[in-house]
Amino acid sequence: MNTLFSMLSLTLIFSTPIIITALGGLFSERSGVVNIALEGLMMIGAFSAATATVLLEPVTGAAPWLGLLIGMFFGALVALIHAYVSINLRANQVISGTAINLLAIGLTIYFAQIIFNQQRTDSFIRGFVKTTYPGLAKIPVIGPIFFSNMYATAYIALALVVVVWFVVYKTTFGLRLRASGEHPQAVDSMGVSVKKMRYYGVVLSGVLAGLGGSIMVLTQDTQYTMATIHGTGFIALASLIFGKWNPWGVLGAGLFFGFSQVFGIYSGDFAILSKFPDEFFYALPYVLTIIALVVFSGKSVGPKAVGEPYDVSKR
């Protein structure tokens, strides 16, 4: 039973950056802009957060928290490039996203070389620390999973799911955002700027992907390297699709994909699972996403106008 509890608790930690980044992708794609740049935006966030933490740790105890803010800021800044190129210049959004991903690899390590004279950042001393909450940890089942040896950042992910759901489904802003991705002409005809809504969507995706990357490096790593993000942005993209572009679906898919990574680590503990190679668990999220896409096909689940530059003349 203890193994199961620690597996679930670890799942929550692994899923945190996936869920947050996927929620970012949700904003962008719901507004009508494809965002395969999530991976790159996570890298930018992770690098900025790790750098800020290394530099600020000697000064203040709040360094990792400031790191998160700085990661979010730079994530948003780079997302602005994607927004400008795909919204104003009407470039192919997939190409623009690919360019951002490539740019992120170059930029982060370039600046690591400038600042730290090596191809990675220096190690930070602590980053975030796992906490056990004395009273809460004693609650049966929930205690050991949610409140012992847990990073505070995991609660951010869970809270964000609720916030994003509320914003996207219960506010005027959310309605306009979703409409921009479904039927931009209708949004325009009501006097709301499609461009502006899409800018919000893409920049928010940068903020959240930056946050996801920051949390990932400050909880699962000791420094930023080229391998820190290792495809998590694409797993987030997979979660977004697997979760049918819906915050609750994203939560479920994110937890599931996080769990499949934990499975890989613990597979040796289970007789049946140990027969599967580690690679099987690594590849599982991607294979499942392809299967899900086939199952979903025919039903229109994704935002209808996603990927198309908005053309006023088509009204």
Place this chain on the structure above:
Amino acid sequence: MSKIKKLLLDETKYKITVPIIAILLSFLIGTIVMLLTGINPLGAFKALARTMTGINFDKLFTDKMFNARYVGEFLTTALPITLTGLSVAFAFRTGLFNIGAEGQLLVGAMAATVTSIMLDLPAIIHLPIVILSAALAGALWGFVPGILKAKYNVHEVVVTIMMNYTALHMTNYLLKKLPGSSLIKTVKSNPSGTLQSDFIASITNNSRLHWGIIVVGLSILVFWYIIEKTSFGFELRSVGFNPDASKYAGMKVTRNVMFSMMIAGAFAGLAGAMLSIGTFDYGRILVGFENYGFDGIAVALLGGNVAIGVLLSGLLFGGLKSAQPLMQANGVPLEIAKIISSLIVLFVAMKYGFEMWLRTYAKKQEEEGK
């Protein structure tokens, strides 16, 4: 009006002027980044020039002026990305976006390693089998997104991204299972099943350049011939332009989508062979992507998705990739090459914006001329 102005304003030349502007702007921004961060940009340019010409501009007119190995290594790097460029370009011409060249390359590389190690035949039979197996494996990996697009209308971009990671983990697993493999590489391939050549090595001062150069040359010809000269290629392009009209004209759209992804996959599979039985003589177990497939996207875009363009931009990106160690040695962080490459992609993607600016500029000039 000056000649340059005239050229910039000529709409029929946008195909050539836009990529050149993209390249110049990217190098300009790269230079600015280097200057702002206190790096001497000359080191980067010297490294690039030495890589692509073999000439050391610091030692002109001495016996150390020219070293053929640099040229050999530069071409070795250009081979796989020219092929992934052909792969992406082929799909583009038929209206598909192949982000999956990365994965197709990996399965191609694996297939070549497996057939090279496991079979023992005379070179004249062995080598063609090895090369074909790489192309077939790539085609098979392209077939999956192709059939899903054709039959279920699932977007090929997402499927190919997921196929890339699946390929990475699957090939790692299978390569480790080959007899004698360690955790990082397989045993050496059979000499009869590799592209390596003592002759080419001897004329390029022991570079790793190999017979793959012939495979790439033939692939460029095949690409050009299929796309420009056959009715099959015409159908593929037509489906890319307008699937509905093509269907109305009696073309088999779903079949063509499938074939197109398979041919694109085959080119990328061959790129894999360039690495596993060309540059190296063993299969490598990778911790992550090496971005040959993503470089292919850059190559195809800059090359305007035509054979000759892919060749030229394959050489440019090959140079940028191959010059990286020398840049580092010259005191320039090698990632500047990656930054410049990605900026080129970004600027080419902004093609529409450039054309818009050029048109506005042309209009202004016209009005002033009146």
